[in-house]
Amino acid sequence: MRWEEEGMKQNAFIMGNKLMGSSPHVFSLIMPSIPITHTQTPYVTGTSVLGIKYKDGVLIAADTAGSYGSTTRYKSVERLRPIGQNTLVGATGEMSDFQTILQILDRLIITNAMFDDDNTLGPPDIHSYLNRVMYNQRNKLDPFWNTLVLGGVKNGVKYLGNVTMLGLHYVDDHVATGFGIHLAQPIFRNEWNEDMTLEQGTKLLEKCMLVLFYRDRSAINKMQIANITEDGVKISEPYALQTKWDYEAFSNPTVGNEGSW
Amino acid sequence: MFRNQYDTDVTTWSPAGRLHQVEYAMEAVKQGSAAIGLRSKTHVVLATVNKASSELSAHQKKLFKIDNHIGIAMAGLTADGRVLSRYMRSECINHHFVFESPLPVGRLVVQVADKAQVCTQRSWKRPYGVGLLVAGLDETGPHLYQNCPSGNYSEYQAFAIGSRSQAAKTYLERKFETFMECTKEELIRHAVFAVKESLQEEELSSGNCGVAVVGIDEPFVVLDPKTLQSYIESLETGKEEQQTMEETGTDDRQSLQVQHEGTGSRGISVGAGDDSPTDMET
Numbered sequence: 001m002r003w004e005e006e007g008m009k010q011n012a013f014i015m016g017n018k019l020m021g022s023s024p025h026v027f028s029l030i031m032p033s034i035p036i037t038h039t040q041t042p043y044v045t046g047t048s049v050l051g052i053k054y055k056d057g058v059l060i061a062a063d064t065a066g067s068y069g070s071t072t073r074y075k076s077v078e079r080l081r082p083i084g085q086n087t088l089v090g091a092t093g094e095m096s097d098f099q100t101i102l103q104i105l106d107r108l109i110i111t112n113a114m115f116d117d118d119n120t121l122g123p124p125d126i127h128s129y130l131n132r133v134m135y136n137q138r139n140k141l142d143p144f145w146n147t148l149v150l151g152g153v154k155n156g157v158k159y160l161g162n163v164t165m166l167g168l169h170y171v172d173d174h175v176a177t178g179f180g181i182h183l184a185q186p187i188f189r190n191e192w193n194e195d196m197t198l199e200q201g202t203k204l205l206e207k208c209m210l211v212l213f214y215r216d217r218s219a220i221n222k223m224q225i226a227n228i229t230e231d232g233v234k235i236s237e238p239y240a241l242q243t244k245w246d247y248e249a250f251s252n253p254t255v256g257n258e259g260s261w
Numbered sequence: 262m263f264r265n266q267y268d269t270d271v272t273t274w275s276p277a278g279r280l281h282q283v284e285y286a287m288e289a290v291k292q293g294s295a296a297i298g299l300r301s302k303t304h305v306v307l308a309t310v311n312k313a314s315s316e317l318s319a320h321q322k323k324l325f326k327i328d329n330h331i332g333i334a335m336a337g338l339t340a341d342g343r344v345l346s347r348y349m350r351s352e353c354i355n356h357h358f359v360f361e362s363p364l365p366v367g368r369l370v371v372q373v374a375d376k377a378q379v380c381t382q383r384s385w386k387r388p389y390g391v392g393l394l395v396a397g398l399d400e401t402g403p404h405l406y407q408n409c410p411s412g413n414y415s416e417y418q419a420f421a422i423g424s425r426s427q428a429a430k431t432y433l434e435r436k437f438e439t440f441m442e443c444t445k446e447e448l449i450r451h452a453v454f455a456v457k458e459s460l461q462e463e464e465l466s467s468g469n470c471g472v473a474v475v476g477i478d479e480p481f482v483v484l485d486p487k488t489l490q491s492y493i494e495s496l497e498t499g500k501e502e503q504q505t506m507e508e509t510g511t512d513d514r515q516s517l518q519v520q521h522e523g524t525g526s527r528g529i530s531v532g533a534g535d536d537s538p539t540d541m542e543t
Contacts, residue, residue, distance in 0.1 A: 115368060115371060117365070117367050117368070117371075118400070118401055119365040119367065119368060119399060119400060121360075122362075124360075124361060124362060125360040125361070127361075128359060128360050128361035128362070129359055132358075132359050155400070
């Protein structure tokens with residue numbers, strides 16, 4: 001794969017300048033053979049991404065946090081990105097892998113545009129392509145450590161789906177990743193319907209993002225919502241939700257159970 | 262075309278700025294038996310004149326299905342055409358595997374054209390000696406393209422290539438303005454008639470002619486001989502009436518319509534439920 005070749009060239013360069021600890025390479029003429037290591041754990045991670053279809057298109061939401069383990073290291077990470085004219089991709093998991101995926105998709109879009117005809121890549125095409133990318137990486141035991149949400153509208157057809165780091169992909173009317181699977185999907189199942197307006201859809205997503213902020217330790221109260229319709233992709237500026245912390249139970253949490261927290 | 266001293270290599274320019282080898286390759290296309298294509302808003306029809314090398318042999322296969330939504334007709338060195346169709350099938354299936362959607366026919370045509378161009382710029386290669394008429398569908402509807410050995414391609418409303426294609430082209434030029442609004446049956450009839458023009462003296466039968474159709478929501482399919490024969494027969498009956506119409510001076514459009522109403526069970530009806538070929542290829 002071409003994106004690997006570029007990584008290889010960089011590694012060879014580093015090898016020639018004394019190993020810096022990055023993933024070493026097999027055919028080194030200068031240094032002795034060192035075992036190849038692959039992605040075993042993510043470092044800078046993004047948490048849940050939520051997506052729903054609504055009457056006029058697709059809504060996808062995510063916060064802007066990049067956690068470094070248990071610490072919230074980066075607070076302005078854009079985890080929702082437009083691809084081409086009709087599609088948006090949102091990522092959970094290792095942010096550096098997401099950036100590589102964005103480069104790969106960028107290359108795909110540009111190569112496609114260079115044909116200079118009226119054919120454009122729609123959400124289903126990009127979804128399938130992404131799945132191939134993720135699956136092929138997983139087969140090398142070196143996955144892109146991401147779960148991706150892929151949504152868009154083309155020729156009146158609304159499309160929403162997921163791709164996991166194992167190379168599993170599926171479509172649905174509402175999707176979630178990470179903690180969103182456990183906290184948001186049940187709410188979607190109860191409250192989602194096909195003819196939601198933009199306001200209703202936004203409210204539903206904000207409700208779920210609020211639950212996630214309360215309960216997911218890697219979430220922050222700074223989120224973006226993307227709205228994809230036939231007219232294109234619009235991603236909101238980051239904004240915060242109204243939270244409520246003055247519950248009576250919080251004021252005296254250990255009443256009746258002294259010693260606990 | 263006459264021999265000259267600049268035609269030995271495909272990589273040698275003549276002083277007049279021509280690549281003679283490429284032009285000779287296009288000659289090979291002109292020597293092959295005719296292939297015809299025409300399209301409407303909903304369908305594309307390909308038709309070929311099939312030559313049998315001897316009375317004992319089966320006729321040559323010149324219509325190839327590339328994918329459900331793309332097919333080709335070839336004229337020239339059919340061996341080269343087979344190789345190109347294998348490449349085209351491979352590209353279509355690869356695209357489908359990666360993107361889970363059909364390869365737009367315009368894309369495929371450009372890829373074939375680029376492949377053909379390579380052969381015009383390598384000293385160890387020779388140009389493909391086959392011209393292709395590519396019929397296919399994409400997002401924007403049905404399309405008909407021609408691929409040349411030179412690496413050029415162009416889109417057509419209707420076209421014919423191969424030997425005696427000029428007769429077919431003349432017929433198509435007369436009628437092409439009506440093609441966009443034609444039904445599938447009308448389009449096929451035009452194609453068969455164009456083949457007949459190319460055959461001139463020879464008797465048209467399902468043995469020496471081949472027809473294929475692709476349309477919106479209709480996969481590419483080569484018509485079986487029985488269906489083809491019934492189209493050919495309907496042409497025979499229609500032709501007599503057409504001649505009388507032309508003699509009385511009505512224009513072509515009207516003559517087609519009048520044939521529906523005026524001539525009872527032997528007229529060229531368009532799907533009007535008599536013995537004309539309405540049940541199509543399966």
